Amino acid sequence: MDIEQLCSIVVDVGFQLHKDIGPGLLESAYETMLAAKLGALGLKIDRQLxxxxxxxxxxxxxxxxxxxxVDDRLVIEIKSTEATLPVHAxxxxxxxxxxxxxxxxxxxFGTPTFKDGIRRLLNEPSLFVSSCLRANKFGGAR
Structure with missing residues (x-):
């Protein structure tokens, strides 16, 4: 599956979760439910990596x-606040x-509508990481 298909699935599942549950729960609750729904679709999910x-x-x-x-290539940051701030992006x-x-x-998931609370972000090729700064690809303990 290409990355655009993966993004579409994740957005659809997030939308349905917001529609079914609504705002007001802790981030950890939304994270758990989203991970479970995506995992049930056969996607590889790492939580709190x-x-x-x-x-x-x-x-x-x-x-x-x-x-x-998600699937070792899509990062999702979960929030449950009244508004998404630039620092989150x-x-x-x-x-x-x-x-x-x-x-x-x-x-x-804290916004009144899912549309108000979702933001897609891309790593622009013009950005770079200093040669003195490196992250391991997928964390320590797996």
Whole structure:
């Protein structure tokens, strides 16, 4: 399946989840339900995946955690707040850059409509990671 098909499936499942449940739960509840729904479709799901960084020779274990990594190529950051802030998008773009991935989403289940809470993000080829900063591809413990 190509990345666009994968993105479409993830958006559809997120939309249905928001429609069925609505806003008001903790991020962890939405993360658990979204992961279960996507996994039931046969997609590989990693939750709370720890990512190690090395910066200028200094190892930083568990420098960040991905809420969801779908099929080893799509990052999903789950939120449950009244509004999605620019910092949430910046966070996902940084994750994509550090991991050498291209596609990600911020999914905010706290907004009144799903359309208001979803943001698709791409790792632009013009961005680069300094040669002194590297992330492991898929975290420490798996």
């Amino acid at each position: 720890p990512i190690d960084l090395t910066y200028d020779g200094v190892a930083i274990p568990n420098a960040f955690r991905l809420d969801l990594l 910046n966070q996902v773009v940084t994750y994509l850059r550090l991991m050498g991935l291209t596609h990600g989403f911020v999914m905010n």
